[in-house]
Amino acid sequence: MSLIVQKYGGTSMGSIERIRNVAQRVAKWHDAGHQVVVVPSAMSGETNRLLSMAKEITPKPNSREQDMLAATGEQASSALLAMTLLSMGVPAVSYAGWQVPVRTDSSHTKARITSIDDTRVRADLDAGRVVVITGFQGIDDLGNITTLGRGGSDTSAVAMAAAFGAEECLIFTDVDGVYTTDPRVVPEARRMKVISFEEMLELASLGSKILQIRSVEFAGKYQVPVRVLSSLTDPSIPLDEERNSGTLITFEEDQNMEAAVVSGIAFSRDEAKFTLRAVPDTPGVAYAILGPIAAANIDVDMILQNLSAQGTTDFSFTVNRNDADRTEQLLKEQIGPAVGAGEIISDSKVAKVSIVGIGMRSHAGVASSMFQALSEEGINIQMISTSEIKTSVIIDDKYMELAVRTLHRAFELDQDRD
Amino acid sequence: MSLIVQKYGGTSMGSIERIRNVAQRVAKWHDAGHQVVVVPSAMSGETNRLLSMAKEITPKPNSREQDMLAATGEQASSALLAMTLLSMGVPAVSYAGWQVPVRTDSSHTKARITSIDDTRVRADLDAGRVVVITGFQGIDDLGNITTLGRGGSDTSAVAMAAAFGAEECLIFTDVDGVYTTDPRVVPEARRMKVISFEEMLELASLGSKILQIRSVEFAGKYQVPVRVLSSLTDPSIPLDEERNSGTLITFEEDQNMEAAVVSGIAFSRDEAKFTLRAVPDTPGVAYAILGPIAAANIDVDMILQNLSAQGTTDFSFTVNRNDADRTEQLLKEQIGPAVGAGEIISDSKVAKVSIVGIGMRSHAGVASSMFQALSEEGINIQMISTSEIKTSVIIDDKYMELAVRTLHRAFELDQDRD
Numbered sequence: 133m134s135l136i137v138q139k140y141g142g143t144s145m146g147s148i149e150r151i152r153n154v155a156q157r158v159a160k161w162h163d164a165g166h167q168v169v170v171v172p173s174a175m176s177g178e179t180n181r182l183l184s185m186a187k188e189i190t191p192k193p194n195s196r197e198q199d200m201l202a203a204t205g206e207q208a209s210s211a212l213l214a215m216t217l218l219s220m221g222v223p224a225v226s227y228a229g230w231q232v233p234v235r236t237d238s239s240h241t242k243a244r245i246t247s248i249d250d251t252r253v254r255a256d257l258d259a260g261r262v263v264v265i266t267g268f269q270g271i272d273d274l275g276n277i278t279t280l281g282r283g284g285s286d287t288s289a290v291a292m293a294a295a296f297g298a299e300e301c302l303i304f305t306d307v308d309g310v311y312t313t314d315p316r317v318v319p320e321a322r323r324m325k326v327i328s329f330e331e332m333l334e335l336a337s338l339g340s341k342i343l344q345i346r347s348v349e350f351a352g353k354y355q356v357p358v359r360v361l362s363s364l365t366d367p368s369i370p371l372d373e374e375r376n377s378g379t380l381i382t383f384e385e386d387q388n389m390e391a392a393v394v395s396g397i398a399f400s401r402d403e404a405k406f407t408l409r410a411v412p413d414t415p416g417v418a419y420a421i422l423g424p425i426a427a428a429n430i431d432v433d434m435i436l437q438n439l440s441a442q443g444t445t446d447f448s449f450t451v452n453r454n455d456a457d458r459t460e461q462l463l464k465e466q467i468g469p470a471v472g473a474g475e476i477i478s479d480s481k482v483a484k485v486s487i488v489g490i491g492m493r494s495h496a497g498v499a500s501s502m503f504q505a506l507s508e509e510g511i512n513i514q515m516i517s518t519s520e521i522k523t524s525v526i527i528d529d530k531y532m533e534l535a536v537r538t539l540h541r542a543f544e545l546d547q548d549r550d
Numbered sequence: 551m552s553l554i555v556q557k558y559g560g561t562s563m564g565s566i567e568r569i570r571n572v573a574q575r576v577a578k579w580h581d582a583g584h585q586v587v588v589v590p591s592a593m594s595g596e597t598n599r600l601l602s603m604a605k606e607i608t609p610k611p612n613s614r615e616q617d618m619l620a621a622t623g624e625q626a627s628s629a630l631l632a633m634t635l636l637s638m639g640v641p642a643v644s645y646a647g648w649q650v651p652v653r654t655d656s657s658h659t660k661a662r663i664t665s666i667d668d669t670r671v672r673a674d675l676d677a678g679r680v681v682v683i684t685g686f687q688g689i690d691d692l693g694n695i696t697t698l699g700r701g702g703s704d705t706s707a708v709a710m711a712a713a714f715g716a717e718e719c720l721i722f723t724d725v726d727g728v729y730t731t732d733p734r735v736v737p738e739a740r741r742m743k744v745i746s747f748e749e750m751l752e753l754a755s756l757g758s759k760i761l762q763i764r765s766v767e768f769a770g771k772y773q774v775p776v777r778v779l780s781s782l783t784d785p786s787i788p789l790d791e792e793r794n795s796g797t798l799i800t801f802e803e804d805q806n807m808e809a810a811v812v813s814g815i816a817f818s819r820d821e822a823k824f825t826l827r828a829v830p831d832t833p834g835v836a837y838a839i840l841g842p843i844a845a846a847n848i849d850v851d852m853i854l855q856n857l858s859a860q861g862t863t864d865f866s867f868t869v870n871r872n873d874a875d876r877t878e879q880l881l882k883e884q885i886g887p888a889v890g891a892g893e894i895i896s897d898s899k900v901a902k903v904s905i906v907g908i909g910m911r912s913h914a915g916v917a918s919s920m921f922q923a924l925s926e927e928g929i930n931i932q933m934i935s936t937s938e939i940k941t942s943v944i945i946d947d948k949y950m951e952l953a954v955r956t957l958h959r960a961f962e963l964d965q966d967r968d
Contacts, residue, residue: 190637219608
């Protein structure tokens with residue numbers, strides 16, 4: 133017998149019929165003797181319905197009241213799930229975040245969990261009840277309802293798993309795990325049975341939508357084993373089979389994982405590149421360029437500065453494509469003239485391709501292998517950025533799929549490793 | 551400057567546009583220097599939407615979880631109203647019942663308020679904020695969300711007015727006050743400017759839908775002046791005019807009120823009459839008849855027993871028409887044979903007409919005047935029931951409207967008394 137936290141997304145909770153499916157799945161774990169805490173999202177569409185009413189009132193709703201409003205979505209879905217379990221004869225009780233309580237800071241609409249009291253929940257679990265707890269929300273020190281922001285239910289689930297000392301946190305979603313890369317681009321993409329926490333963190337920050345990045349950080353901080361698995365299977369799938377499905381995010385670096393130099397390939401077209409040519413190379417020029425960008429709340433991703441012999445430098449950086457127009461305007465009207473740039477070049481037709489692997493730490497030459505594979509396909513690398521377990525390149529976006537397939541093959545990600 | 555509690559029903563909160571109207575009305579009172587506590591119902595249709603999901607899961611949803619679910623309706627509408635006030639520049643904050651807290655017993659779906667803490671709300675009011683508090687709900691001693699049952703927002707508003715020492719509790723609704731009788735039956739029906747608490751209590755228990763009966767009881771217990779008035783007027787109606795509109799339910803019996811022997815006429819077709827003929831008149835026969843009825847959770851309204859010389863009695867009673875079939879079955883299959891009734895007669899074509907007036911206490915012969923007026927129109931009275939300030943009769947339902955019009959004229963209710 134063990135304590136398991138299960139999180140179900142909005143699609144899994146999207147109708148009474150689907151809630152029944154969730155209840156059947158939960159009942160299966162409960163009947164097998166496990167203590168189960170369930171963290172449901174709001175029914176799909178509900179959070180949007182609520183927030184669109186707020187937007188109809190005012191473009192900038194008061195954030196405290198917006199939290200008060202949005203929190204009702206999870207409260208309703210949690211009550212419906214508990215009700216369904218009870219109607220099936222499974223002892224169950226639902227709690228809103230404030231009833232546990234899940235304590236957070238007071239940053240409405242993007243609060244951070246500060247502590248979770250396990251007294252009340254543990255008493256219910258020990259009495260044999262399934263405990264359903266609203267995801268996405270908590271209560272601050274002043275007794276106000278707070279929400280964690282979009283996707284916050286993942287974070288709620290992982291934080292609860294940590295607080296209750298759960299054996300595993302199961303994130304049920306509409307994909308069946310984490311893949312070596314997107315199967316829509318590379319049909320040979322393989323589901324990973326295991327991925328390290330650090331790799332998952334890199335994948336999440338590179339734009340993988342599978343898990344909210346803060347939930348991965350939480351899992352890392354509290355060493356919570358997290359499993360991503362499908363909620364679309366038949367709920368009566370044997371428990372042992374379900375326990376081993378999906379992808380486990382783990383903290384134990386075993387031999388198998390060491391063997392894999394590169395675990396996955398991430399990619400994104402959400403990039404725009406800007407280059408300032410022939411900038412007089414004076415101290416502080418990087419700050420003079422990027423300061424106003426940061427001041428405009430635009431996140432800069434990669435940065436590249438080429439020194440030249442003539443006392444000038446070429447300075448390039450990338451931003452999210454959504455911010456491209458604002459960035460270009462800032463460069464042309466303000467930054468370019470201020471730093472005396474010779475020319476400003478913008479390029480929105482770029483893509484970022486990244487290899488991620490914990491094995492890169494102990495294996496030299498992985499980046500070189502990446503560059504070689506791309507060069508053999510005639511793909512020019514425009515910018516490079518590396519971290520301990522990741523190498524990203526910026527390339528012409530028309531080569532993106534080719535690059536991903538090439539790297540997937542080059543690092544033998546289609547070979548079964550488990 | 552005074553403290554005013556304002557309650558708005560579901561229709562008044564039925565859309566963003568209507569919530570804006572409510573906010574304008576509230577802002578007017580706030581701007582005039584009043585401290586305002588607003589108690590909104592859920593947006594019209596929302597409670598039904600939530601409960602029908604619950605019914606889709608199971609015909610008998612767990613009552614704790616049903617409260618958890620239903621309470622989200624008022625939380626959402628309260629947040630939307632506070633948001634609207636804030637967007638208009640009016641300082642405002644919304645609280646769910648548990649945040650005040652509004653404490654109740656643990657009778658889920660029909661809880662009773664036990665106490666209301668005024669600390670937090672008073673601090674907000676003193677800081678110049680409008681305080682919006684969810685109607686219909688509270689929290690029990692175990693920290694569970696409870697609801698007061700349908701129409702409970704009236705009770706919430708009156709209870710809050712009592713707890714906060716409000717000068718008046720304004721119940722904004724879709725009628726403009728309490729009438730001498732239903733204007734759809736008697737076009738000459740007149741809105742009462744003032745009605746006594748006891749009369750309102752009789753009217754509410756006789757089926758007037760204007761105020762939930764428990765809210766009237768609360769008003770009586772705590773001597774809270776309650777005003778029923780229209781939410782359909784232009785929200786910018788001058789405050790002084792609004793203050794004197796509608797109907798005030800008062801505790802001060804002034805001369806004007808004494809002058810009115812009968813204040814209003816209530817009527818209902820929700821009646822069914824049963825008669826057991828020639829029942830052997832043994833001790834305990836009433837209990838033998840009515841015990842099984844009560845055990846089946848059927849409320850008996852009027853009871854009539856005619857003693858006869860032959861050692862038998864005729865026993866009649868009325869129930870709500872919805873319970874007529876079950877009652878008839880009980881009588882025929884169980885009670886009739888048990889008490890040895892000669893015959894069982896059921897009649898669903900009856901109506902109840904009642905005159906209500908605090909003046910009946912000090913004026914003899916009011917009931918006689920009622921019987922005389924009905925007799926002059928050839929209306930036969932089948933049953934009579936009286937209380938200190940009310941006389942009800944059961945008549946053939948085809949005469950109901952005639953009886954109401956006759957009595958309205960006989961007691962000169964169309965004459966302006968104020």
